[in-house]
Amino acid sequence: MSVEVSPPFVIPGKPRSEARGIKARRQAPPPPAPTTRVDAALDRLVISRALWLSPILLLQAVLCFRLTNGLEEDEALSINAGHQMIGHLLHGTATPAFGRYFGGIPSVFAVPAAMLDHIGGPDLVRATNTVLVLLATVLVYLTARRMVGQGAALLAAAVFAINPTTIFVARFASADAPCLLFLAASLYFAVVAVERRAYPWLAGALLSTAVAEKYVVILFVPGVLITAAAFNLRTLGAQQTRRLMLRITIATLLGLAVWAAVGHGDWSGFGRNALGGHTIDEIAGLTLWRDGWDYVGVLALASVVTAAVLRGRRWLTVVLCAAGLIPVLVEIVYQESASLQRNIALSMVFLAPVLGLLGAALLSPGRFLGARAPLAVVGSAVLLSSGMGTSAAMIHGWPTSTSINSALRYYAHDGSQRFLVDGSDLPAYYLSDVTSYGQWSSTLDDRYASPGGVTRLRTDIESGAYRLVLYRDNGATPALDRSMIPTLRTRYTLVAKVPVTNDNNHAYWSLWLSELPR
Structure with missing residues (x-):
């Protein structure tokens, strides 16, 4: 079944040929007219369109702030790095x-995060990220309203708000939340770039800042440009659209050049982490495909079906689907698994308007409404249930050092002593009042992660180079952990063994104390 959707916004009272002369006027056009009967019904029900977005933002805030856990290793790394840079x-x-x-x-995220941590601890960093994701939801709504109409935009904002990956990003103290906001803002200003002379340059500046926050956004840059071009082409014509896209491209390149100069000493991770980064252990390709399906598979399928079924905006929906899904496919193909679940939140900026358009089509009055409406209701219930359950599992699924911190605090002291952990940033953060950052070493360091690392690790342990050695079952470097156990048993004493979490008796922290005199 095909559903008819009216063409995109054209300046009221002006033929399309005159609309191409919009550059000379530079007057902001009014919001697009309703594109479906759902839009018209919404406009009759309320005076302020913002009232419809408020419940969505409130629901998103509740879904986010209900979740909490101890710091994850990447969160601790970001905050520790910021404190060290400030020092x-x-x-x-x-x-x-x-x-x-x-x-x-x-420094783009770590320094501000450390400042917030100094004021209010990790909770303030996470709360700030939650606010940034709420703002991203508003921008997704504004962008979708331009492209697909009021009713579809509200549904797009709802889909974005309750998606588990966006909820996860909102409660994760990392660069993902500001990156998501900058990407959503760049897409919005690229779509409305024709309305102000500054908008193309602002879109490019925001897009380059998103790349500086997370290199993986470079995969989304073509999607932003092509989406803006596909939206503006029918009203501006090919020549004017090319000029507009050229300005955005130049602004993006200039912004990247500025960030390259500012952070010239910090680009060493670009080659290693440009697509998100590998995990330490190799993950089978089929596992990554399964993870990708779990996070976004059903939504991707629904988006593709929408692009195939709906007429009137087919090319725009196809472009949005490609912009959102191709980066995910690239990460999976290249097995860049370290932050796949967080990067899918970036894809939702493009997929949410398509899914909102699908929801509006299902709810539009007309033939087969009795069959279409239940599908929309069931889909909404499934999305909400998935958002609540999956996000909770993601937040509560990472290991923390909460259970072992008291034992570490008893044995670890400031001075010349050194401590080895498979992921050292967690204890380094929680014990920063009694130890210094330089005392902590990790089995993730190049000294041990590079070829010959097993031999060097065994030698260091035999010589008593570390006062304390801490590892956990199925930790960040399980092979290295297993290789040092025989040596630990001859040179160290096991002084603490506690579950990683209270509800998990299958994974333990093991703390070993050196027997050699210091």
Whole structure:
């Protein structure tokens, strides 16, 4: 069945040929007229369109703020890095080459995150990220309203708000939330670039900043440009659209050049983490495909069906689907698994308007409404249930060091002692009041992760180089952890073994204390 949808917005009272002369006037056109009967019904029901977005934002805030957990390793790394960079700026203290570990320029997020942490701890960092994702939802709504109409835009905002990946990003203290906001803002200003002379340059600046936050956004840059071109082509014509896209492209390149100059010493992780980064353990391709399907498979299928069924905006929906799905496919094909679930939130910026258009078509009065409406209701219930359940599993699924911190605090002290952990940023953060960052080493360091690392690790442990050694079952470097156990049993004493989480008795933290005199 095909559903007829009216063409995109054209300036009222002006033929399309005159609309191409919009450059000379530079007057902001009014919001697009209703494109479906759902839009007309909404406009009759309420005076303020913003009232319809408020419940969606309230629901999203509730879904986000209900979730909490101890810091995850990447969160601790970001905040620790920010504190170290601030210390370097203020006191000249030496800092590690954090650029190797980040999927973006470290200082862009880490320094503001450390400032927020100093004021209100990790909770304030996460709360700020939640607000940024709420703002991204508003921008998704505004963009979708331009492209697909009022009713579909509200549904698009709802789909974006309750998606588990966006909820996860909102409660994760990393660069993902500001990156999501910058990407959504760049798409909006690219779509409305014709309305103000500054908008193309603003779109490019925001897009380059999103790339600086997370290098993986470079996969979405063509999608932003092509989406804006597909939307504006019918009203501006080919020549004017090309000029508009050229300005956005130039602005993006200039922005990237500025960020490259500002963070010239921090780009060492670009080659390693440009597509999101690998995990330490190899993950089978089929596992990544399964994870991708779990996170976005049904929504991707629904988006493709929408692009195939709906007339009137077929090319726009096809472009949106491609812009959202191709980066995910690239990450899976290249097995860039480290932040796949977070990067899918970026794809939702493009997929949400398509899904909103599908929802509006299902709810439009007309033939077969009795068959279409239940599909929309069931789909909404499934999306909400998935958003609540999957996001909770994602937030509560990572290991924390909460259970072992008290034992570490008893044995670890500031000074010349050194401590080895398979992921050192968690204890380094929680024990920053009694130890210094330089005392902590990780089995993730190049000294042990590079060829010959097993031998070097065994030698260091035999010599008692570390006062404490901490690892967990199925940790970040399980092969290295297993290789050092025989040596630990001869040179160290197991002083603590506690579950990683209270409800998981299958994974334990193991803390070993050196028997050699110091």
